[in-house]
Amino acid sequence: MSDFTHLFGRPPAVAAHASGRVNLIGEHTDYNGGFVLPTAIPQRTEVFFAPRDDDRARVASTLSSDGQVQEYRVGQEQRRHEWLDYVQGLTWLLGREGHAVRGFEALIRSDVPLGVGLSSSAALSVSLLRALRQGFGLELSDVQIALLAQRNENEFVGARCGIMDPMAASLADQGTALFLDCRSLAYERVPLPPGADLVVLNSGISHKLAGQTIPGGDYNTRRAECERAAELLGVPQLRDLTAADLPRLEALPEPLNRRARHVLTENERVLQAVEAMRAGDRERLGELFYTSHASMRDDYQVSIPEIDLIVELARADSDVYGARLTGGGFGGSVVMLVHAGTGRPVAERIAAAYARQSGRSPAVLVPA
Numbered sequence: 001m002s003d004f005t006h007l008f009g010r011p012p013a014v015a016a017h018a019s020g021r022v023n024l025i026g027e028h029t030d031y032n033g034g035f036v037l038p039t040a041i042p043q044r045t046e047v048f049f050a051p052r053d054d055d056r057a058r059v060a061s062t063l064s065s066d067g068q069v070q071e072y073r074v075g076q077e078q079r080r081h082e083w084l085d086y087v088q089g090l091t092w093l094l095g096r097e098g099h100a101v102r103g104f105e106a107l108i109r110s111d112v113p114l115g116v117g118l119s120s121s122a123a124l125s126v127s128l129l130r131a132l133r134q135g136f137g138l139e140l141s142d143v144q145i146a147l148l149a150q151r152n153e154n155e156f157v158g159a160r161c162g163i164m165d166p167m168a169a170s171l172a173d174q175g176t177a178l179f180l181d182c183r184s185l186a187y188e189r190v191p192l193p194p195g196a197d198l199v200v201l202n203s204g205i206s207h208k209l210a211g212q213t214i215p216g217g218d219y220n221t222r223r224a225e226c227e228r229a230a231e232l233l234g235v236p237q238l239r240d241l242t243a244a245d246l247p248r249l250e251a252l253p254e255p256l257n258r259r260a261r262h263v264l265t266e267n268e269r270v271l272q273a274v275e276a277m278r279a280g281d282r283e284r285l286g287e288l289f290y291t292s293h294a295s296m297r298d299d300y301q302v303s304i305p306e307i308d309l310i311v312e313l314a315r316a317d318s319d320v321y322g323a324r325l326t327g328g329g330f331g332g333s334v335v336m337l338v339h340a341g342t343g344r345p346v347a348e349r350i351a352a353a354y355a356r357q358s359g360r361s362p363a364v365l366v367p368a
Contacts, residue, residue: 003048003107004050004105004107007069008050008058008105010050012048012049013049013050013051013135014047014048014049014134015046015047015131016046016049016127016128016130016131017044017045017047017130018126018127018130018169018170019040019041019044019112019174020040020043020045020113020118020119020120020123021038021039021041021118021122021165021168021169022117022198022200022326022333022335022366023037023038023168023326023327024039024177024198024273024326024335025037025269025270025273025288025289025292025324026038026164026266026267026269026270027266027300027302027326027328027329028222028226028262028263028296028300028302029182029239029266029270030162030163030164031160031162031163031223032162032226032230032239033237033238033239034182034237034238034239034263034266034267034270035181035182035270035271036164036178036179036182037177037180037190037270037273037274038165038168038177038180039168039174039175039176039177039178039192039198040168040173041118041174041365042366043110043111043112043113044110044111044112044127045108045109045110045123045124045127046108046110047106047107047108047109047128047130047131048106048107048131049105049106049107049131049134049135050105050106051104051136052103052105053103055073055102055103056103057072057073057074057088057103057104057105057106058070058071058103058105059071059087059105059106060106060107060108061083061109061110062108062109063083063110063114063124070084072084072088074091074095074101074102074103075091077089077092085156085157086121086124086125086157087106087128089125089152089155089157090128090132090148090149090152091132092156093148093151093155093156094138097148099140100136100138101132101138102136104135106128106131108124108128110123110124113202113206113365114206115206115331115332116202116203116206116207116327116331116332116333116365117325117326117327117329117331117333118327118333118365119168119169119327121153121165122149122153122161122166122168122169123169125148125149125152125169126146126149126170129145129148130145142170143170145166145170146163146166146167146170149165149166149169150162150163159220160220160223161219162182163180163182163185164180164182167180167185173189175191175192176189176192177190177191177192177277178190179270179274182239183237183239190274192277193276193280193282193285194280194340195280195339195340196282196285196321196338197337197338197340197342198337198338198343198366199335199347199364200326200333200334200335200336200364200366201333201336201347201350201351201354201365202332202362202365203307203310203331203332203333203360203362204360204361204362204363205306205307205331205332205360206331206332207327207328207330207331207332219329219330222302225255225256225259226260226263228256229257229259232252232256233245233249233252238260238263239263241260241263242264243264245264246261246264249261255301258298258300258301259299259300261295261299262296262299262300265299269288269291269295272284282321285321285337286321286322288322289321289322289335289336289337290311290324292324293308293324293325296324296325296329300329302325302329303325304329304330306331306354306360307329307332307334309354309357309358310334310350310362311324311325311334313353313354314334314350317346317349317350319338319345320336320338320339320346321339322336322337323335323337333365344364347364347367348364351363
């Protein structure tokens, strides 16, 4: 708060926050109308906020290298292809939806790492929307906030993300997983299995989802491939496929057959993971982590050698039940399910071995 006062000459009227998330299982299923299973992590984005009486928006952020205050006029938003677009897009959307929004001052702080598959962008959008809701008395439910955050990325920022990340940022908590149907938006909080801890290890390789082409494809390309596969199969979304449809996938051209197979089998794995969690079956849940990773590596082709190395190091550790790439891919982080009480030593062992073999600088994100 003192930083806000230093920048803007007055204390903030509102403080809001949203957590990052780690997805336990259900990757690249959300924009296909399927199932996901994220949970909140300790790292979060905070927004300190005060309304103004004019249309000037003045915003500073730790996301910016120089930390300087940026300005724009509410109602005159223009894309700049930088972090401020996440702010501009929200006021642009709110204005289009008929919400009374005027100028404001805001300071954004975050310890959610950027570009490592932990939903930093959704945490940013959701925390900003919470600040705007409180600061201007907007009638927005938590689900509406998630939908606006998704539209912000899709329509203004330019990343065709699904609904999982904003729903997780808006609704998930620590200690439970958010079992979400991305088509109906029905959700249930499922307790994490007793006797197990979660570890998240950042590979040290970041990704950018919006508009960056990476060898082997990018996020938007994967989404387009799924839409094309659904069209060829004659279904509205790949969510509509069942195990009985697996033979039909073989008739699809490469790589659409593998993309569709991943989505179909990953949806099944989410349902099986929920059953395993309800039964307290840690071994089964760990097996599903490994199977999911193999599918992301081979069928969806969003893993990279460094991520595969972390998963294999985890597989060789007797305290690990399972491990998999989490997030959009092309870098990012690995989530591991480990024996209760072993999270920190497991993370440090695997991080040290990974650093030796890869030359990268990993970071342990959970346990905090």
